[in-house]
Amino acid sequence: MAQHQAPVGIVANPASGRDVRRLVARASAFPVSEKCHMITRLLAALAATGVTRVLAMPDRGGITERLRRAIATQGPHDGWPQVEFVEMPIEDGPADTLRAVELMVAAGVAAIVVLGGDGTHRLAASACGETPIMALSTGTNNVFPEIREATIAGIATGLVATGRVDATRASRRNKVLRVEVDGQQTDLAVVDAAISNHRWIGSKALWHPELLSQLFVTFAESDALGLSSIAGLLCPVSRRAAHGLRIDLLPPERAAVTLKAPIAPGLMASVGIAGVCEIRPSEPQSIHSGSGVIALDGEREIEFRPQQRVAIRLGLDGPLTIDTGEVMTQAARDGLLVSRHA
Amino acid sequence: MQLSRADLLKAYRTMKMIREFEERLHIEFAAGEVPGFVHLYAGEEAVATGVCMHLDDRDKITSTHRGHGHCLAKGCDVDGMMAEIFGKTNGLCAGKGGSMHIADLSKGMLGANGIVGGGPPLACGAALAAKKLGTGGVAVSFVGDGGANQGTTLESLNLAAIWSLPCIFVIENNGYAESTSCKYAGACHDFADRASGFNMPGVTVDGHDFFAVHEVTGEAVRRARMGNGPTLIECKVNRYYGHFEGDAQTYRARDEVKTIRETRDCIANFEKKATSSGMLAASELQETSREVLAQIDDAVAKAKAAARPGAADLLTHVYVSY
Numbered sequence: 001m002a003q004h005q006a007p008v009g010i011v012a013n014p015a016s017g018r019d020v021r022r023l024v025a026r027a028s029a030f031p032v033s034e035k036c037h038m039i040t041r042l043l044a045a046l047a048a049t050g051v052t053r054v055l056a057m058p059d060r061g062g063i064t065e066r067l068r069r070a071i072a073t074q075g076p077h078d079g080w081p082q083v084e085f086v087e088m089p090i091e092d093g094p095a096d097t098l099r100a101v102e103l104m105v106a107a108g109v110a111a112i113v114v115l116g117g118d119g120t121h122r123l124a125a126s127a128c129g130e131t132p133i134m135a136l137s138t139g140t141n142n143v144f145p146e147i148r149e150a151t152i153a154g155i156a157t158g159l160v161a162t163g164r165v166d167a168t169r170a171s172r173r174n175k176v177l178r179v180e181v182d183g184q185q186t187d188l189a190v191v192d193a194a195i196s197n198h199r200w201i202g203s204k205a206l207w208h209p210e211l212l213s214q215l216f217v218t219f220a221e222s223d224a225l226g227l228s229s230i231a232g233l234l235c236p237v238s239r240r241a242a243h244g245l246r247i248d249l250l251p252p253e254r255a256a257v258t259l260k261a262p263i264a265p266g267l268m269a270s271v272g273i274a275g276v277c278e279i280r281p282s283e284p285q286s287i288h289s290g291s292g293v294i295a296l297d298g299e300r301e302i303e304f305r306p307q308q309r310v311a312i313r314l315g316l317d318g319p320l321t322i323d324t325g326e327v328m329t330q331a332a333r334d335g336l337l338v339s340r341h342a
Numbered sequence: 343m344q345l346s347r348a349d350l351l352k353a354y355r356t357m358k359m360i361r362e363f364e365e366r367l368h369i370e371f372a373a374g375e376v377p378g379f380v381h382l383y384a385g386e387e388a389v390a391t392g393v394c395m396h397l398d399d400r401d402k403i404t405s406t407h408r409g410h411g412h413c414l415a416k417g418c419d420v421d422g423m424m425a426e427i428f429g430k431t432n433g434l435c436a437g438k439g440g441s442m443h444i445a446d447l448s449k450g451m452l453g454a455n456g457i458v459g460g461g462p463p464l465a466c467g468a469a470l471a472a473k474k475l476g477t478g479g480v481a482v483s484f485v486g487d488g489g490a491n492q493g494t495t496l497e498s499l500n501l502a503a504i505w506s507l508p509c510i511f512v513i514e515n516n517g518y519a520e521s522t523s524c525k526y527a528g529a530c531h532d533f534a535d536r537a538s539g540f541n542m543p544g545v546t547v548d549g550h551d552f553f554a555v556h557e558v559t560g561e562a563v564r565r566a567r568m569g570n571g572p573t574l575i576e577c578k579v580n581r582y583y584g585h586f587e588g589d590a591q592t593y594r595a596r597d598e599v600k601t602i603r604e605t606r607d608c609i610a611n612f613e614k615k616a617t618s619s620g621m622l623a624a625s626e627l628q629e630t631s632r633e634v635l636a637q638i639d640d641a642v643a644k645a646k647a648a649a650r651p652g653a654a655d656l657l658t659h660v661y662v663s664y
Contacts, residue, residue: 015546018534020558023543023565023573031535062531092578199344199619202557203547291619305618 007053008046008081008161009104009112009131011097012039013120014061016139020203026266027140035115035138036066038150042113043080045154048337050162051081055107057100058085060092094123101127110161111322113153118144118191118226118297119204125176125190125319132160132171132320140205141226141264141298143191144174148324155337156327164336170327175218175244176318179294180284180311181304189296190319192217192228193312196293196300204299209261209269213289215247216279216312226298230261235276244314246285248274284311345556350616353395353552354627357387357609358634359420360411364583366638367410367427371587375646377429378440383411385582385599388608389514390415392555393482396563400479402450402468404461406514407442408581409454412484416451418444424641430648437651438659458519459492461485462511466498469509469572480508480566488519490533499540499574508566510559513576514549520585521593537574549579550606553615580606 017030058064074080086103101124104112111132114124117139134157135145159165177189195214219239220231231245252258255272263269287310294302304310364384370376394415405412426433427441434446445453455461465483472479485495490513502509513533537544547558562573580602584591616622
């Protein structure tokens with residue numbers, strides 16, 4: 001196999017899938033051991049497609065250590081790609097994902113496999129540029145990433161990374177919501193941005209819909225879980241549509257229209273609806289609240305105060321994600337995994 | 343639960359009290375004034391404070407050998423604690439317990455504990471008593487990452503689950519069991535992962551963030567009081583000093599603590615948030631700090647001036663009468 005082939009990046013968030021929603025909702029835990037199993041399945045599939053080198057995010061949460069052990073004890077015929085851990089300081093926080101993705105992009109990876117929830121993918125999306133992401137769910141509310149078997153995701157990523165499928169056709173462009181505070185872009189969301197009357201970021205997750213005043217979504221599927229389900233059950237918007245939605249919310253006891261929505265695993269909440277409207281790219285959406293917290297993809301991230309100007313804009317130029325179904329369809333059609341022997 | 347101004351001031355006073363208490367002990371121990379061992383809690387203040395703010399007189403806590411912060415957050419008397427650590431007769435345990443055996447049953451503080459993993463079984467007992475007596479109380483067991491690997495802790499998690507006890511296990515994962523990295527010593531790096539094996543919710547929280555700890559613990563206490571059983575909360579945190587005073591800490595990177603102090607200090611972050619929100623004024627925080635420092639000075643002076651137990655005290659406090 002050619003040694004100049006671009007490597008594949010793997011970013012696995014050790015912290016995903018264990019926040020307070022295990023306590024206030026009925027979310028499942030996603031243990032580190034399972035994340036590591038998923039990576040080994042990815043490696044097996046990447047190897048089968050000819051990927052020879054992988055750059056992985058280092059962590060102190062147990063993934064790196066387990067992965068090193070798995071690599072050292074792999075079977076003689078496994079032939080996994082060479083795995084190198086990106087050299088970077090580890091902060092045990094969101095900055096690790098950002099830094100790892102930036103360094104992988106700088107190293108010229110052909111694609112980055114991200115294991116996490118919506119929050120992890122939000123971070124990857126803000127740093128990946130034009131490098132396509134294979135979005136795999138290991139989080140709590142999983143709208144942006146797919147719940148996919150890692151082996152299949154590994155095959156699809158490998159076929160893209162080795163140039164055996166048409167990357168343009170195999171990838172799709174996603175939308176984003178950009179948050180501006182005092183005219184400066186501070187962050188983005190890949191699924192939803194919500195304005196909450198919480199005062200503090202606290203434990204990040206949102207489970208009190210009566211505190212929400214506004215919700216913005218890039219897309220909304222009627223079978224989604226999380227805040228975007230509110231939009232999805234009122235007015236679904238596809239990932240490819242050139243618009244998003246804004247929902248104005250009220251405490252349910254003050255609203256003429258209420259909706260029961262699955263805002264977290266096992267947590268059906270009554271939400272008061274004051275209005276729904278489409279939002280168009282680049283039009284700044286102003287925030288009604290004087291102060292509060294902006295939650296991005298379900299996690300409280302930005303505390304804002306009355307003296308600050310906050311705006312949210314929809315962008316159609318978000319990250320590229322690999323369309324696993326499309327890649328596998330191409331693989332079957334073109335016999336990419338077929339070998340014929342005399 | 344939205345925190346009021348009074349809540350925030352109380353939280354700040356408690357965190358600051360713990361910090362200054364420990365910083366002062368660091369100095370006094372080096373000067374040879376403190377007998378026995380001390381294990382300082384500096385850096386972990388947001389955990390004890392965020393947890394104990396939800397507790398009242400019905401509730402019990404069990405602590406660890408690093409217990410000063412738990413004691414102060416549960417309301418133990420500062421003078422009595424300082425005197426106890428100095429081994430003086432006016433201490434909470436008449437100077438016979440010292441740092442590792444401070445207890446004040448009147449405050450629901452069932453004791454620091456020299457036995458690693460010694461607290462969880464006691465917390466199960468306290469929680470069972472609360473449940474049987476219908477007091478509405480809960481028990482919180484603070485455990486370190488070393489203690490979390492002890493059989494006593496695992497047995498207690500099981501017992502609390504099968505009896506649906508109003509018990510909350512707060513694992514303070516500061517990364518090191520004495521000098522052994524938890525990455526080496528734990529087959530499971532994230533202790534919250536273990537909770538599902540005991541059929542209870544397990545949550546990981548940033549132990550440097552008072553607001554996060556307070557919010558998560560509030561939900562766990564509410565769940566316990568409603569009779570819905572135990573919760574495991576893992577607080578990822580760092581200690582600023584060694585395992586014990588005098589520990590050379592050769593197992594830590596040179597700038598590890600310096601970086602954490604500069605970037606993740608729970609008190610500095612609290613000050614920033616509380617003032618930028620407009621909830622508290624910087625002058626209020628400064629005044630609180632001055633009061634805390636004066637109280638610590640006073641406690642140290644009283645402790646130094648007090649008497650040590652003498653020969654006549656040798657056979658007292660050996661047995662407890664029920």
